[in-house]
Amino acid sequence: xxxxxxxxxxIAELGEFGLIQxxxxxxxxxxxxxxxxVGDDACVLEPGNRKVVVxxxxxxxxxxxNLMYFPLKHLGYKCVIGxxxxxxxxxxxxxxxxxxxxxxxxxxxEAIDELxxxxxxxxxxxxxxxxxxxTTSSMTGLVINVTAIGNEEENELIYRDGAQNxxxxxxxxxxxxxxxxxxxxERENEVYKVNQQMTPQFEGFDYILQRQLKPEARSDVKxxxxxxxxxxxxxxxxxxxxxxxxxHLCKQSNKGCKLFEETIPMDDQTKRMAEELSINPxxxxxxxxxxxxxxxTVPIDQHDKLKNNPNITIIGHMTDPKEGVRLxxxxxxxxxxxxxGWNESNAE
Amino acid sequence: xxxxxxxxxxIAELGEFGLIQxxxxxxxxxxxxxxxxVGDDACVLEPGNRKVVVxxxxxxxxxxxNLMYFPLKHLGYKCVIGxxxxxxxxxxxxxxxxxxxxxxxxxxxEAIDELxxxxxxxxxxxxxxxxxxxTTSSMTGLVINVTAIGNEEENELIYRDGAQNxxxxxxxxxxxxxxxxxxxxERENEVYKVNQQMTPQFEGFDYILQRQLKPEARSDVKxxxxxxxxxxxxxxxxxxxxxxxxxHLCKQSNKGCKLFEETIPMDDQTKRMAEELSINPxxxxxxxxxxxxxxxTVPIDQHDKLKNNPNITIIGHMTDPKEGVRLxxxxxxxxxxxxxGWNESNAE
Numbered sequence: 001x002x003x004x005x006x007x008x009x010x011i012a013e014l015g016e017f018g019l020i021q022x023x024x025x026x027x028x029x030x031x032x033x034x035x036x037x038v039g040d041d042a043c044v045l046e047p048g049n050r051k052v053v054v055x056x057x058x059x060x061x062x063x064x065x066n067l068m069y070f071p072l073k074h075l076g077y078k079c080v081i082g083x084x085x086x087x088x089x090x091x092x093x094x095x096x097x098x099x100x101x102x103x104x105x106x107x108x109x110e111a112i113d114e115l116x117x118x119x120x121x122x123x124x125x126x127x128x129x130x131x132x133x134x135t136t137s138s139m140t141g142l143v144i145n146v147t148a149i150g151n152e153e154e155n156e157l158i159y160r161d162g163a164q165n166x167x168x169x170x171x172x173x174x175x176x177x178x179x180x181x182x183x184x185x186e187r188e189n190e191v192y193k194v195n196q197q198m199t200p201q202f203e204g205f206d207y208i209l210q211r212q213l214k215p216e217a218r219s220d221v222k223x224x225x226x227x228x229x230x231x232x233x234x235x236x237x238x239x240x241x242x243x244x245x246x247x248h249l250c251k252q253s254n255k256g257c258k259l260f261e262e263t264i265p266m267d268d269q270t271k272r273m274a275e276e277l278s279i280n281p282x283x284x285x286x287x288x289x290x291x292x293x294x295x296x297t298v299p300i301d302q303h304d305k306l307k308n309n310p311n312i313t314i315i316g317h318m319t320d321p322k323e324g325v326r327l328x329x330x331x332x333x334x335x336x337x338x339x340x341g342w343n344e345s346n347a348e
Numbered sequence: 349x350x351x352x353x354x355x356x357x358x359i360a361e362l363g364e365f366g367l368i369q370x371x372x373x374x375x376x377x378x379x380x381x382x383x384x385x386v387g388d389d390a391c392v393l394e395p396g397n398r399k400v401v402v403x404x405x406x407x408x409x410x411x412x413x414n415l416m417y418f419p420l421k422h423l424g425y426k427c428v429i430g431x432x433x434x435x436x437x438x439x440x441x442x443x444x445x446x447x448x449x450x451x452x453x454x455x456x457x458e459a460i461d462e463l464x465x466x467x468x469x470x471x472x473x474x475x476x477x478x479x480x481x482x483t484t485s486s487m488t489g490l491v492i493n494v495t496a497i498g499n500e501e502e503n504e505l506i507y508r509d510g511a512q513n514x515x516x517x518x519x520x521x522x523x524x525x526x527x528x529x530x531x532x533x534e535r536e537n538e539v540y541k542v543n544q545q546m547t548p549q550f551e552g553f554d555y556i557l558q559r560q561l562k563p564e565a566r567s568d569v570k571x572x573x574x575x576x577x578x579x580x581x582x583x584x585x586x587x588x589x590x591x592x593x594x595x596h597l598c599k600q601s602n603k604g605c606k607l608f609e610e611t612i613p614m615d616d617q618t619k620r621m622a623e624e625l626s627i628n629p630x631x632x633x634x635x636x637x638x639x640x641x642x643x644x645t646v647p648i649d650q651h652d653k654l655k656n657n658p659n660i661t662i663i664g665h666m667t668d669p670k671e672g673v674r675l676x677x678x679x680x681x682x683x684x685x686x687x688x689g690w691n692e693s694n695a696e
Contacts, residue, residue, distance in 0.1 A: 051392050
């Protein structure tokens with residue numbers, strides 16, 4: 001918990017409906033497709049002739065976040081980013097979110113306000129309306145579920161299943177930063193638990209901390225690709241780590257792929273922190289997750305439009321499915337790519 | 349936990365993606381508006397020229413359900429009912445749901461299958477497609493979030509804010525049954541905790557048990573009202589108890605109301621169980637919740653169309669807002685209606 005100097009109001013003082021009113025009274029709607037927001041049994045949307053896309057994501061305390069070092073405002077922001085990233089991965093425009101929160105008695109109204117200020121900021125930054133939700137109590141920790149809604153014309157949507165043989169595999173931004181930021185926060189938290197006089201050593205690692213604590217969604221990529229006159233054949237966002245997303249694309253498109261280790265974009269801070277902690281940076285990029293970059297495939301004849309673009313890196317190409325999903329290491333050997341789900345990554 | 353005789357498979361054996369595939373591989377889509385279901389970053393909906401309505405509900409272990417006596421299949425069913433009831437309260441047709449679950453290590457694959465079999469059954473019974481979701485781990489108990497989507501033509505939608513002075517206040521079915529069913533289950537659970545040889549005493553209370561353990565949503569009311577040629581001026585579903593729903597309607601419509609105690613419909617089993625437990629049955633109806641009946645207002649000139657209808661009871665009428673939200677007791681005295689949120693009702 002990060003706010004201990006200010007006044008703390010118990011949620012029971014407001015009651016459930018008082019809390020909901022308190023949290024929603026300042027909401028204004030910015031999208032024309034948001035006809036009716038919070039305040040009725042359901043929100044009402046008017047998508048016009050466009051397709052509606054919907055995705056939902058759950059975030060649970062102790063699994064997705066540790067409140068010892070994750071400020072509630074940042075948490076609210078990040079949960080929205082994670083949800084709208086799925087809409088962006090359809091090449092659609094995110095327009096609305098609905099947010100359910102389960103809160104235990106330890107949270108004050110001020111704490112929930114912090115959470116909502118992050119949610120509101122993300123809504124504002126991405127032009128998204130908060131149109132509904134549910135506020136309930138939880139016997140244990142904090143749970144947040146964000147349902148994100150977007151829309152787009154049919155021929156603009158990009159699915160996971162459209163990749164073709166020889167298509168180039170591309171990724172935006174850089175990978176592994178969010179994971180190394182998390183490792184840094186965990187390390188400093190361990191130090192702090194032993195000695196609360198120690199000041200955390202974060203210097204020189206602002207980028208990877210930001211990647212973990214205040215990530216952004218790639219809402220710019222849609223326009224970028226339009227400008228380049230490139231239409232991807234398939235797309236997915238990177239929330240669970242590059243490995244599992246590549247495997248998803250291959251599986252859904254019924255293709256294999258060759259991914260080249262040396263081309264995987266990583267920031268210097270990511271590599272430096274990995275070195276400090278004796279972690280192979282490749283593990284951060286492949287299995288780390290939460291980078292919220294976009295992974296997509298494009299026909300090979302689009303190569304010249306993409307090469308040298310500072311926002312996009314070509315990291316491999318699609319193959320016949322019988323060739324499998326392969327990682328070509330810097331040393332030149334080939335290994336099968338494997339995915340980590342949350343069972344492994346959160347086992348600790 | 350209800351399934352202890354069958355084989356138990358640890359979720360780690362399947363992994364996250366294996367579990368998702370296992371849970372979704374048999375899904376088929378029944379609605380033409382469901383263009384693409386699970387398997388991509390988001391589902392894709394084609395609502396045609398109709399408005400899209402969306403609602404979301406969170407259910408947490410220990411608050412909304414006790415797994416000591418709540419079978420997982422029934423739980424899955426009930427969570428879907430609770431979510432689509434909100435869509436029905438807009439007078440819209442429920443068409444899709446997205447389900448997020450947070451599960452702790454104590455759950456086996458077979459347990460999650462049970463939960464999903466209830467979700468599937470509800471989808472089947474109500475013609476709804478499961479088009480997406482999120483499956484994640486939880487450090488503590490089970491959390492379920494259901495986002496329900498529906499659609500309808502604009503002039504068919506009914507909001508909470510349309511009630512007029514003198515409109516009749518009507519309710520479907522009967523109230524308080526789900527609450528008294530819960531009290532019965534709680535009593536038998538306490539007995540069982542003390543002496544595990546005792547068989548639970550449920551005889552003669554099948555209706556209130558069903559109201560708690562396998563509630564249904566009033567998807568029939570839309571057709572019923574059409575048949576009667578009645579269009580409500582406002583509508584809301586009863587999930588938190590009659591009191592708070594009446595207060596919501598009054599507040600959103602900026603009206604007062606007079607609610608007559610003696611007209612509130614209650615089943616004999618509800619009254620008998622209340623008597624056995626020395627609870628005022630009125631409390632069950634006003635504050636109990638989870639009945640998933642519909643509360644609506646109609647212009648007073650529609651009185652003859654509704655009177656004596658076995659599915660609908662007139663329980664009061666709307667007034668000028670300055671008259672307040674009043675309950676007229678059987679004894680003839682008048683009291684202000686107050687609402688209970690979860691802070692009070694779940695304080696125990």
